[in-house]
Amino acid sequence: MKSFDGRVVVDVDDLILGSNPVEGLIGPNGAGKTTLMRMIMHSVRLDQGTVTFHPGGGSSSVVISSLPAHAMASLGVVKTNQVIQDFEKLTIWDSLLLAAARGRDERPFRIFAEKRVWAQNTAEIKRYLDEFPFASPYGFAKSAGEKKLLDILRCLLLRPKILLLDEPTAGLPADVRDRVMALVRQKAVDEYVSVVIVEHDLNVIWALSDYVHFMAEGSVVLQGDPAWIREHETVVEKYLGKGHVGR
Amino acid sequence: MVVSLDIDRTDESAVRPAWQRARAFFSTPPGRLVAWLGILGLLGLLVGTWGLARKAVVFGLAEEAPLALAAVGFALLYRLTGIINVAYSETVTLGAYFGMWFNTTFGWNFYLSLIPAALGAGVVSVITYFAFFRPAHRRSVGVVEVIILSFGLSIVLRYGLQLIFGHEQRYFKVPFQNPIRILGLGVPPFRVTALAGVIAGALILYWFIQKTRLGIQIRALAGDEKLAQVSGINPLAVTVLIWFIAGLAGGAAGAFYGVGATARPLLGWSKFLYILLAVLVGGAKGLRGVIIAGLGMGVLLSGLTLAIKGQGLYSEILVVVLFIVILKLRGNRMSEAAKV
Amino acid sequence: MSLDWLSAFLIYALFTVAGTVGMAQFLHLQMGLAGIGNFGIVGFFGLGMYTYGVFIRRIPWPDAMGDILPFVISMLAAVVVTALAGMLIGWFISDLDGDGVLVGTLGFATVVYSLALSEKRWTGGAEGMAVTDPVGFGTKGNSLFWLGLMLLLVVAATYYVARVHRSPYGRLLVAIGQNEPLARSLGKPTFGIKLSLFAIGSAGMGLIGAIFAVMNHFIRPTEIGIEVTLAVMVGLVLGGSARVWGAVVGVLLTAGLFDIVVQIYLPLPDSWYQITLPVVREMVFGAMLILVLLWRPLGVLGDMRRDKLVARLGRG
Numbered sequence: 001m002k003s004f005d006g007r008v009v010v011d012v013d014d015l016i017l018g019s020n021p022v023e024g025l026i027g028p029n030g031a032g033k034t035t036l037m038r039m040i041m042h043s044v045r046l047d048q049g050t051v052t053f054h055p056g057g058g059s060s061s062v063v064i065s066s067l068p069a070h071a072m073a074s075l076g077v078v079k080t081n082q083v084i085q086d087f088e089k090l091t092i093w094d095s096l097l098l099a100a101a102r103g104r105d106e107r108p109f110r111i112f113a114e115k116r117v118w119a120q121n122t123a124e125i126k127r128y129l130d131e132f133p134f135a136s137p138y139g140f141a142k143s144a145g146e147k148k149l150l151d152i153l154r155c156l157l158l159r160p161k162i163l164l165l166d167e168p169t170a171g172l173p174a175d176v177r178d179r180v181m182a183l184v185r186q187k188a189v190d191e192y193v194s195v196v197i198v199e200h201d202l203n204v205i206w207a208l209s210d211y212v213h214f215m216a217e218g219s220v221v222l223q224g225d226p227a228w229i230r231e232h233e234t235v236v237e238k239y240l241g242k243g244h245v246g247r
Numbered sequence: 248m249v250v251s252l253d254i255d256r257t258d259e260s261a262v263r264p265a266w267q268r269a270r271a272f273f274s275t276p277p278g279r280l281v282a283w284l285g286i287l288g289l290l291g292l293l294v295g296t297w298g299l300a301r302k303a304v305v306f307g308l309a310e311e312a313p314l315a316l317a318a319v320g321f322a323l324l325y326r327l328t329g330i331i332n333v334a335y336s337e338t339v340t341l342g343a344y345f346g347m348w349f350n351t352t353f354g355w356n357f358y359l360s361l362i363p364a365a366l367g368a369g370v371v372s373v374i375t376y377f378a379f380f381r382p383a384h385r386r387s388v389g390v391v392e393v394i395i396l397s398f399g400l401s402i403v404l405r406y407g408l409q410l411i412f413g414h415e416q417r418y419f420k421v422p423f424q425n426p427i428r429i430l431g432l433g434v435p436p437f438r439v440t441a442l443a444g445v446i447a448g449a450l451i452l453y454w455f456i457q458k459t460r461l462g463i464q465i466r467a468l469a470g471d472e473k474l475a476q477v478s479g480i481n482p483l484a485v486t487v488l489i490w491f492i493a494g495l496a497g498g499a500a501g502a503f504y505g506v507g508a509t510a511r512p513l514l515g516w517s518k519f520l521y522i523l524l525a526v527l528v529g530g531a532k533g534l535r536g537v538i539i540a541g542l543g544m545g546v547l548l549s550g551l552t553l554a555i556k557g558q559g560l561y562s563e564i565l566v567v568v569l570f571i572v573i574l575k576l577r578g579n580r581m582s583e584a585a586k587v
Numbered sequence: 588m589s590l591d592w593l594s595a596f597l598i599y600a601l602f603t604v605a606g607t608v609g610m611a612q613f614l615h616l617q618m619g620l621a622g623i624g625n626f627g628i629v630g631f632f633g634l635g636m637y638t639y640g641v642f643i644r645r646i647p648w649p650d651a652m653g654d655i656l657p658f659v660i661s662m663l664a665a666v667v668v669t670a671l672a673g674m675l676i677g678w679f680i681s682d683l684d685g686d687g688v689l690v691g692t693l694g695f696a697t698v699v700y701s702l703a704l705s706e707k708r709w710t711g712g713a714e715g716m717a718v719t720d721p722v723g724f725g726t727k728g729n730s731l732f733w734l735g736l737m738l739l740l741v742v743a744a745t746y747y748v749a750r751v752h753r754s755p756y757g758r759l760l761v762a763i764g765q766n767e768p769l770a771r772s773l774g775k776p777t778f779g780i781k782l783s784l785f786a787i788g789s790a791g792m793g794l795i796g797a798i799f800a801v802m803n804h805f806i807r808p809t810e811i812g813i814e815v816t817l818a819v820m821v822g823l824v825l826g827g828s829a830r831v832w833g834a835v836v837g838v839l840l841t842a843g844l845f846d847i848v849v850q851i852y853l854p855l856p857d858s859w860y861q862i863t864l865p866v867v868r869e870m871v872f873g874a875m876l877i878l879v880l881l882w883r884p885l886g887v888l889g890d891m892r893r894d895k896l897v898a899r900l901g902r903g
Contacts, residue, residue, distance in 0.1 A: 089829075101755045112750070114753050117755050138898035331685065331689060379881070388884055394685060395824065396880045402817055402873030403874050523690050564698050574690065
């Protein structure tokens with residue numbers, strides 16, 4: 001639960017995210033979708049309640065709401081950013097290597113670790129860069145689209161177990177968006193990454209997700225198959241509006 | 248394999264910070280009892296060590312009252328323009344020198360010389376804004392770099408004063424007066440009037456910023472040039488006004504410091520850390536907090552100096568460490584806190 | 588080889604310049620890469636100086652140990668104590684903004700200065716204390732020896748800094764300086780990194796301070812004034828706080844020019860040296876800080892060129 005200035009923004013009773021390969025989280029503006037994501041990632045402090053992470057595969061569950069923010073990524077809980085975030089002075093390769101490098105190689109006296117980090121990660125990074133060409137990969141991300149894409153690629157390089165995508169398509173060109181979504185879908189199906197997408201572009205949600213949570217005024221009011229949610233009267237009224245009926 | 252996140256509201260959150268847990272505890276009945284016992288204990292301590300506490304309060308307020316005024320000026324600048332101005336310490340020093348100049352060279356009465364002291368420091372403050380901080384803002388110099396820049400400016404002014412006036416300490420010419428007795432302790436009348444003047448000045452500033460229409464506009468529009476322009480207010484005028492008022496407060500504080508002791512080039516710099524600490528620790532609660540933190544610091548300094556006999560340095564070390572620890576315990580909530 | 592041209596004055600000036608370069612290199616890691624403005628440089632320098640002095644003077648070293656062993660132990664003590672102090676300050680500033688960093692580091696320097704003055708039994712108070720030279724190469728030989736040691740230390744520090752630029756650690760430091768929340772979200776323990784960063788930087792500054800104590804033969808509170816912080820900072824900022832060679836170039840252009848060329852080779856009236864020149868030096872340095880930050884904030888050498896570096900690493 002989270003409230004700002006006494007106004008409850010998010011009040012979720014008991015929500016389980018990630019039981020399906022790709023889940024959508026939708027709702028009108030101000031429903032608390034982004035706040036919910038931030039609560040999970042600790043950028044917003046919980047007033048009450050806990051977030052528990054079940055890694056699956058026999059590993060024991062972890063209460064992540066009591067961990068420091070940097071501990072999430074190593075557990076496999078990763079979120080892309082809604083607002084563009086970048087390291088101004090780091091190149092695209094730098095950014096990707098930073099995400100891929102392990103903490104062991106980043107200690108103050110590991111001053112000869114650079115070669116190993118390149119050797120270990122070049123193949124994987126090259127694969128992503130071949131799939132999504134940047135204008136100058138040894139240079140800096142210039143356009144907003146490049147920065148957004150870089151943000152998503154960084155998150156993928158963290159090898160997430162559960163990946164929260166906060167409006168991933170905003171700012172991406174249509175063809176790049178489609179390829180990113182295909183890659184995400186493939187990760188979810190082939191590599192068992194649980195993906196949760198917050199998105200305004202409902203076409204992405206309908207096309208991609210296996211299950212949809214619908215949020216309004218801070219709580220999850222509906223859950224179900226995309227087709228069922230789509231037909232549901234509340235959604236149509238509250239979110240899609242009259243103009244969207246029948247789309 | 249199912250990887251999932253389970254969000255559950257029923258449990259107590261584990262990430263609540265210590266101060267929040269403490270606050271929650273103090274609102275429960277046993278917590279309230281503890282709080283009252285604590286307050287009673289403090290009062291008991293005050294009564295038990297009345298001899299010391301009395302001296303600490305009287306001397307602390309009389310000697311370090313200008314700290315509160317200087318802190319208010321610094322806080323205005325910091326909260327409304329976001330600039331940490333290390334050279335503010337030289338605004339304080341200049342106040343002392345301007346006051347001394349008018350007092351000794353022109354033979355002005357000390358209270359009369361306060362006016363040129365404050366005005367002069369205010370004008371210098373505005374000049375430094377136009378000469379350095381405005382260009383820096385226009386070139387979007389980073390936050391840390393602006394601190395370094397103001398540090399450089401502080402050095403130039405401080406050593407410039409040293410070059411002109413030399414190292415020697417200079418005194419105000421004030422007639423000797425019989426001490427006034429407060430709580431059974433003799434205090435020089437200048438200290439008492441300084442205290443009164445400082446409190447009055449701080450309250451006037453507080454009232455001006457917090458209550459008057461212009462003050463509210465300043466608070467609302469400072470730092471948001473676009474909004475200011477839409478509202479038909481000249482953002483430059485508002486910014487200049489803020490720098491001028493901050494300079495007035497600093498200059499007056501410097502003159503009060505100067506008449507209490509001496510005018511010397513290092514005067515402001517020796518107080519800068521305390522000003523900064525008072526603003527950072529008290530600033531979360533607005534100007535009122537700054538005034539309270541400044542006065543509290545003065546009382547604590549003199550109290551500790553009296554308790555640890557003759558070792559002023561220890562009390563300074565203890566106060567610095569104590570305030571830094573408070574700052575750390577409270578965490579960096581400055582950005583969330585309301586503006587002044 | 589004749590060393591006559593190396594006057595005692597010149598050796599000492601070179602030594603000071605080298606020490607300033609060394610400290611500027613450590614400040615470069617903190618400020619140039621990680622974006623943390625350390626205003627308490629002189630605190631770490633002074634703590635190293637005084638720790639060495641207190642250990643070498645106040646511990647009754649048995650004669651059987653000779654001169655060298657107590658010296659080595661005291662030096663190590665200076666390094667360890669300053670590293671611990673650096674960790675403490677690092678912990679304190681880890682979750683604070685620029686204002687918190689300013690007050691924390693400045694406060695630390697003030698506390699060190701006040702302790703040096705007040706703990707008369709240990710530090711000698713305002714009069715200070717004398718420390719002996721553990722090596723015996725004659726007056727000039729000794730000062731040349733310490734100058735050589737300092738130069739060695741500076742070379743080592745510069746090499747370390749250059750390697751850091753080409754290592755994952757350096758990349759992480761830049762990331763923290765640019766966008767700390769983002770670095771944290773990528774799973775980087777930024778608080779811990781700041782802690783170790785300050786521990787290393789402080790240990791380096793403390794070691795330099797301890798060598799200064801030996802070279803000076805005397806430890807006084809006047810040695811640990813704000814002038815030290817200013818000289819280091821203006822050197823780094825002028826040279827280019829983001830570049831490996833920024834500290835070297837900048838300090839040579841500031842302390843190097845002023846302390847060597849102006850003080851030794853310029854024909855100035857004698858009366859200036861005592862009072863006017865030191866004051867003018869600080870004023871010039873302060874003014875330089877302002878001018879550089881307004882006109883060329885990245886210094887003489889300019890911004891770091893990670894694009895070139897990464898291209899070189901990536902292609903070969």
